[in-house]
Amino acid sequence: MSRFDWLSELLARCEDEHVLVRHGSATRLALVHLLDIDHEDWGRFAEVAQQQGCRWVALWADQIDADDFNIDVCFEYHGDYLVVRAPLAIRQPVLPSHTPWFPAANRPERHLQDMFGIAFSDHPDSRRWTRHQAWPEGQYPLRRDFPAGGEPTDDTPPDSAYPFFQAQGAGVYEIPVGPVHAGIIEPGHFRFQAVGETVLNLEERLGYVHKGIEKTAEGRDAAAAARLAGRVSGDSTVAHSWAACMAMERAARIGVPARALALRAVLAERERVANHLGDIGAICNDVGFAFALYQFSRLREDWQRLNRTVFGHRLLMDRVIPGGVAADIDAAQVDELLRQHSTLQAELDELIPMLDDNPSLEDRLLGTGVLTTETAAQLGVVGYVGKASGIDYDLRRDHAYAPYHRLQVESPLYHDGDVASRLKVRADEIGHALNLMEQLLSGLPDGETHIDWQAPASNAEGLGLVEGWRGEILCYVRFGEAGRVARFFPRDPSWLNWPALEQLIHGNIVPDFPVCNKSVNGSYSGHDL
Amino acid sequence: MLRILNKIRKTGIVTEPVSKDPELEALGIELKRLVDLRMRGSFAIREVDSGSCNACELEVHALNNPYYDIERFGVHFVASPRHADALLVTGPVSRHMAAALKRTYDATPAPKWVIAMGDCTINGGEFGCNYATIGAVERVVPVDLVIPGCPPTPTVLMQGLLALLQA
Ligand code: SF4
Numbered sequence: 001m002s003r004f005d006w007l008s009e010l011l012a013r014c015e016d017e018h019v020l021v022r023h024g025s026a027t028r029l030a031l032v033h034l035l036d037i038d039h040e041d042w043g044r045f046a047e048v049a050q051q052q053g054c055r056w057v058a059l060w061a062d063q064i065d066a067d068d069f070n071i072d073v074c075f076e077y078h079g080d081y082l083v084v085r086a087p088l089a090i091r092q093p094v095l096p097s098h099t100p101w102f103p104a105a106n107r108p109e110r111h112l113q114d115m116f117g118i119a120f121s122d123h124p125d126s127r128r129w130t131r132h133q134a135w136p137e138g139q140y141p142l143r144r145d146f147p148a149g150g151e152p153t154d155d156t157p158p159d160s161a162y163p164f165f166q167a168q169g170a171g172v173y174e175i176p177v178g179p180v181h182a183g184i185i186e187p188g189h190f191r192f193q194a195v196g197e198t199v200l201n202l203e204e205r206l207g208y209v210h211k212g213i214e215k216t217a218e219g220r221d222a223a224a225a226a227r228l229a230g231r232v233s234g235d236s237t238v239a240h241s242w243a244a245c246m247a248m249e250r251a252a253r254i255g256v257p258a259r260a261l262a263l264r265a266v267l268a269e270r271e272r273v274a275n276h277l278g279d280i281g282a283i284c285n286d287v288g289f290a291f292a293l294y295q296f297s298r299l300r301e302d303w304q305r306l307n308r309t310v311f312g313h314r315l316l317m318d319r320v321i322p323g324g325v326a327a328d329i330d331a332a333q334v335d336e337l338l339r340q341h342s343t344l345q346a347e348l349d350e351l352i353p354m355l356d357d358n359p360s361l362e363d364r365l366l367g368t369g370v371l372t373t374e375t376a377a378q379l380g381v382v383g384y385v386g387k388a389s390g391i392d393y394d395l396r397r398d399h400a401y402a403p404y405h406r407l408q409v410e411s412p413l414y415h416d417g418d419v420a421s422r423l424k425v426r427a428d429e430i431g432h433a434l435n436l437m438e439q440l441l442s443g444l445p446d447g448e449t450h451i452d453w454q455a456p457a458s459n460a461e462g463l464g465l466v467e468g469w470r471g472e473i474l475c476y477v478r479f480g481e482a483g484r485v486a487r488f489f490p491r492d493p494s495w496l497n498w499p500a501l502e503q504l505i506h507g508n509i510v511p512d513f514p515v516c517n518k519s520v521n522g523s524y525s526g527h528d529l
Numbered sequence: 530m531l532r533i534l535n536k537i538r539k540t541g542i543v544t545e546p547v548s549k550d551p552e553l554e555a556l557g558i559e560l561k562r563l564v565d566l567r568m569r570g571s572f573a574i575r576e577v578d579s580g581s582c583n584a585c586e587l588e589v590h591a592l593n594n595p596y597y598d599i600e601r602f603g604v605h606f607v608a609s610p611r612h613a614d615a616l617l618v619t620g621p622v623s624r625h626m627a628a629a630l631k632r633t634y635d636a637t638p639a640p641k642w643v644i645a646m647g648d649c650t651i652n653g654g655e656f657g658c659n660y661a662t663i664g665a666v667e668r669v670v671p672v673d674l675v676i677p678g679c680p681p682t683p684t685v686l687m688q689g690l691l692a693l694l695q696a
Contacts, residue, residue, distance in 0.1 A: 132624075133624075134660065141660050141661070148659050148660060156624035158628035179629050182608035182609070184606060187578050209580040209581070209623050211623045211659070212659040212662060213656070215661075216655075216657060228656075231654070232582065233583060234587065235587060291537065294594070297591075297593070297595065298543055298595050301591060301596050304591070354533055358533075523583060
């Protein structure tokens with residue numbers, strides 16, 4: 001299908017359902033289609049989008065003046081992205097919920113409820129989500145009149161009164177875990193109800209690492225916003241800063257040199273490989289196979305060291321900047337990178353088969369933590385979580401942005417949806433990433449690595465979309481006066497994948513939770529913002 | 530199984546002096562000497578993420594990879610603050626983590642150290658001090674040592690631990 005040729009079908013459905021589309025534009029938010037509707041039609045539009053078969057991608061709001069919000073929701077269909085916008089008056093901030101049609105909207109709507117004071121009628125769960133006790137109920141940090149510094153305090157009480165779901169019955173007991181976990185991982189709370197060893201229910205409670213990222217971005221110039229984007233989720237620093245820069249560059253209508261685009265992709269693929277290597281080892285270690293942990297963490301360390309030598313940072317932070325990249329490589333360094341690819345490939349050729357036919361791994365990983373294709377589709381999961389459950393989507397191929405549009409992008413697909421499948425996707429993706437980097441490095445365009453940033457006019461807006469190692473990352477940016485960011489919203493893939501963990505753990509044993517969790521590996525920081 | 534054993538044999542021991550740099554190699558040996566001398570051979574650290582972007586955690590993990598293998602110097606990461614000699618804190622202290630950090634500190638037996646890792650712990654780093662962050666670890670618990678960097682590399686972390694034991 002060519003781009004957006006399904007749109008007329010969707011618009012016809014809108015007409016049938018009496019959803020009034022006031023205005024449509026393919027240029028205002030370049031590369032995505034923008035539709036303006038009335039807020040009364042907000043709920044009906046979700047119904048139309050669901051009938052069409054759209055995937056729910058993201059939701060954000062923006063207070064554009066003293067009296068009004070713009071509410072944006074993004075859908076994807078066949079690799080095309082559609083943003084639907086409705087105005088909403090602050091004095092009556094109520095919208096119909098999209099959650100009845102798209103479960104993925106559940107937490108994002110509660111995030112808007114906490115951050116903007118927008119109520120969603122018919123929402124099945126109106127408990128707070130991002131807010132704990134750092135600011136009082138009835139105050140909304142992302143409204144313009146809320147001071148960025150908040151009320152100064154060194155003493156924020158814990159959120160002890162959060163109303164968790166309860167389960168009762170003979171032999172049912174509860175296990176609360178976190179926020180501080182036993183290992184070296186990010187903080188969050190998990191509440192299990194179990195009978196014997198079997199998990200009946202898991203409830204996630206996140207928001208512990210909420211650090212005001214959306215608010216802190218306001219008033220920054222493009223370079224400072226990119227640095228912040230690179231710390232939304234440190235393990236995805238390249239992907240997030242790329243998505244933010246893409247959004248800002250589209251807003252400013254500036255083109256990035258071909259060499260910079262190729263280098264961005266090399267950085268993004270190196271980030272993918274590093275994380276997959278680390279996690280393959282960690283997943284195996286969670287079922288007691290330490291051999292893999294040591295082998296794969298060794299490979300990861302080699303990889304990070306070359307990052308440092310060639311690009312100047314072990315995790316590649318701040319290499320993607322507005323207008324291009326802050327790193328260049330010469331022919332000798334290209335050779336060095338290519339040499340590392342062959343070494344890694346040779347190691348993997350030896351190691352991956354060992355994982356494949358290790359009976360104890362098989363016993364613990366096959367059939368563990370199953371996410372069915374049906375549930376995966378309902379939840380709208382992305383990245384390796386989707387690809388392991390029959391969801392065949394990869395932005396690099398299906399919404400090919402430069403430089404991937406000129407490359408041969410492969411994407412693995414499995415259907416069992418268990419921990420073993422998620423592991424296989426990640427092993428396959430390392431090989432595919434190596435392939436992509438060969439293509440990129442062998443045809444590295446000459447020329448500049450960046451162009452000078454030009455601040456866009458007030459109200460210029462842009463949307464960035466990048467396939468990070470966890471999956472699809474979206475970033476929305478609107479500029480205000482003097483090239484300062486007025487609104488920044490990064491949507492990490494974890495928003496869509498965290499809910500899957502609550503589902504796939506059902507019926508598994510409590511001791512398998514760590515490996516199930518690691519196989520999904522949601523980012524806490526990327527989610528909590 | 531044989532294949533696994535073979536791979537182990539072929540890989541050999543990659544654990545290396547902290548760096549090929551002889552000065553740092555000496556520091557590695559020095560760290561071990563001080564852990565032996567001051568901590569009776571065992572220095573237990575509890576890591577607490579107080580709102581980091583998670584990159585600091587990646588570098589803490591790296592300390593356990595076979596290159597650094599920090600356990601060989603007697604330094605190990607423990608699951609409970611009750612077993613810890615020191616807390617290694619990352620992040621700008623999100624207000625939502627402030628109480629948990631304080632409680633973790635209280636649960637750690639005295640005498641104890643607090644090591645603040647990363648620029649975030651000094652002044653909030655890129656996040657600064659805002660309605661959701663406190664912006665410095667020392668505003669919540671007393672800090673004995675700051676290791677700057679974003680994130681500090683494993684080598685810098687080890688140098689930091691050494692400095693703590695030398696003080
Ligand atoms: S110091 Fe840097 S790497 Fe560490 S948590 Fe803060 S932003 Fe992330």
